Amino acid sequence: MLSVKHLLxxxxxxxxxxxxxxxxxxxxxxxxxxxxKKVPSLRDTTVANIFFENSTRTRLSxxxxxxxxxxxxxxxSASGSSVSKGETLIDTVKNILAxxxxxxxxxxxxxxxxxxxxxxxxxxIINAGDGxxxxxxxALLDAYSMREQVGDLKGxxxxxxxxxxxxxxxxxxxxxLNKLGxxxxxxxxxxxxxxxxxxxxxxxxxxxxxxxxxxxxxxILRIQLERQNxxxxxxxxxxxxxxxxxxxxxxxxGRDIVVMHPGPINRGVELSxxxxxxxxxxxxxxxxxxxxxxxxxxxxxxxxxxxx
Amino acid sequence: xKTLLNEAQxxxxxxxxxHQLIENHSDLANTAFIGIQPRGVFLSDRIxxxxxxxxxxxxxxxxxxxxxxYRDDVHSSSxxxxxxxxxxxxxxxGKKVVLIDDVLYTGRTIRSAMDALIDFGRPxxxxxxxxxxxxxxxxxxxxPDYTGASVDTILTQKVKVCWKEKDGIDExxxxxxx
Numbered sequence: 001m002l003s004v005k006h007l008l009x010x011x012x013x014x015x016x017x018x019x020x021x022x023x024x025x026x027x028x029x030x031x032x033x034x035x036x037k038k039v040p041s042l043r044d045t046t047v048a049n050i051f052f053e054n055s056t057r058t059r060l061s062x063x064x065x066x067x068x069x070x071x072x073x074x075x076x077s078a079s080g081s082s083v084s085k086g087e088t089l090i091d092t093v094k095n096i097l098a099x100x101x102x103x104x105x106x107x108x109x110x111x112x113x114x115x116x117x118x119x120x121x122x123x124x125i126i127n128a129g130d131g132x133x134x135x136x137x138x139a140l141l142d143a144y145s146m147r148e149q150v151g152d153l154k155g156x157x158x159x160x161x162x163x164x165x166x167x168x169x170x171x172x173x174x175x176x177l178n179k180l181g182x183x184x185x186x187x188x189x190x191x192x193x194x195x196x197x198x199x200x201x202x203x204x205x206x207x208x209x210x211x212x213x214x215x216x217x218x219x220i221l222r223i224q225l226e227r228q229n230x231x232x233x234x235x236x237x238x239x240x241x242x243x244x245x246x247x248x249x250x251x252x253x254g255r256d257i258v259v260m261h262p263g264p265i266n267r268g269v270e271l272s273x274x275x276x277x278x279x280x281x282x283x284x285x286x287x288x289x290x291x292x293x294x295x296x297x298x299x300x301x302x303x304x305x306x307x308x
Numbered sequence: 309x310k311t312l313l314n315e316a317q318x319x320x321x322x323x324x325x326x327h328q329l330i331e332n333h334s335d336l337a338n339t340a341f342i343g344i345q346p347r348g349v350f351l352s353d354r355i356x357x358x359x360x361x362x363x364x365x366x367x368x369x370x371x372x373x374x375x376x377x378y379r380d381d382v383h384s385s386s387x388x389x390x391x392x393x394x395x396x397x398x399x400x401x402g403k404k405v406v407l408i409d410d411v412l413y414t415g416r417t418i419r420s421a422m423d424a425l426i427d428f429g430r431p432x433x434x435x436x437x438x439x440x441x442x443x444x445x446x447x448x449x450x451x452p453d454y455t456g457a458s459v460d461t462i463l464t465q466k467v468k469v470c471w472k473e474k475d476g477i478d479e480x481x482x483x484x485x486x
Contacts, residue, residue: 001388020390027374027391036427039377069377299377303388 002300006125008114009134010175018179022144024296032292042071045302048101052078052108057263057287058128062105065294090120097123124301132166138262139172141293142219143180145286149258150216154181159211161187162221162270165194169262170221174200187211188243191232208243217258220245220271236269246272256280313457313480321456325437326358328454340369340403344421345392348409350471351439371396378420401429410469412438415450440467440480
């Protein structure tokens with residue numbers, strides 16, 4: 001049984017919760033390998049996917065997870081909706097819930113939006129990314145995929161490279177890996193690393209080679225130009241030169257580290273094509289595991305639903 | 309508390325069930341035995357051990373089925389169930405399937421198990437083996453084909469099957485819940 005009613009952030013989870021989610025995901029992964037990739041657990045549940053920000057992977061992954069659990073699914077995206085007419089977040093969500101929806105999966109550009117919502121509505125909320133704060137299911141599927149590659153994460157060394165400042169994936173990854181006992185190093189140019197991030201128990205390294213040398217897994221994050229409202233490095237070419245991970249860099253390490261990326265990739269910027277498509281890369285495994293992990297989260301939270 | 313089957317009686321019953329299975333399934337190659345997780349698996353492990361001995365065949369089709377995701381009370385029980393592993397490595401298409409569980413009570417678990425089973429293919433037939441049949445407490449029309457022992461119980465009683473591997477002793481007991 002999870003200790004929380006909503007999945008707002010990894011920050012609120014206990015290591016036990018994470019273990020339970022992984023154990024349940026193992027079972028769903030098995031279901032997904034069968035000819036009939038569906039179970040009827042949530043046939044009495046309706047889930048609304050409310051996306052105020054763009055998404056391909058996360059939204060598809062959530063939708064597939066919900067459908068494979070037998071739930072009814074409604075999708076909402078801010079573009080083309082009444083949000084552009086000035087409707088507030090609470091009004092939008094309350095209207096959706098009035099149509100008897102039991103669970104809400106939400107992505108929002110404002111950090112903290114799901115916490116705000118949790119105080120005002122009864123349905124379970126799953127945060128699918130809020131601003132630059134958290135993206136809990138991504139961190140769970142990242143850790144789950146790492147575990148498949150290198151075993152128990154306790155004592156393992158994970159390096160997160162890239163735009164840490166604007167990345168909700170980075171923050172959720174740090175919380176999650178810390179709770180699982182892994183050692184985390186953050187790498188990137190000083191302008192993209194928030195001040196005082198060491199307080200979260202991570203090490204900061206500005207030299208990419210040094211950051212990768214001793215790690216087991218490298219999670220490479222996207223440069224989020226859309227969130228950078230002032231220039232934080234001179235050109236993308238310069239960024240790629242210093243912090244782009246390519247095959248030559250991986251080969252120079254002398255050991256095979258696991259390469260991950262939450263997508264979408266800016267090929268040739270943070271990750272070169274030869275590295276992204278190399279044997280060390282598990283980017284598509286991450287996407288595959290995403291569905292199983294999200295099924296586990298939705299299934300476990302559905303038990304927390306209040307029955308009227 | 310009352311003992312329904314002691315160790316010796318349980319052993320005899322298991323022996324009889326194994327023989328009954330062999331009697332009805334002369335060609336074991338086309339039969340699949342499926343234990344229902346979690347507690348039915350202790351029983352199916354024992355039965356399979358006996359079947360192998362009696363039939364002198366080493367490779368019988370044997371799987372374990374978890375029905376958690378197929379339950380009809382996912383949201384009405386207070387605690388959400390944590391699943392066990394499903395482990396069926398062969399195709400059940402066209403096979404004669406024997407579902408194995410320890411106690412048959414309302415019949416709802418078996419109903420869910422049939423739903424789960426059909427997601428793995430279309431079996432030629434499905435039979436049910438239970439160690440203890442709590443008669444007159446069914447909520448759906450499901451009856452066992454092989455029964456270890458039948459007992460008449462009331463709602464406030466609970467039948468517990470104990471196994472050496474798990475509980476340290478082989479026996480079946482009837483407990484009065486308050």
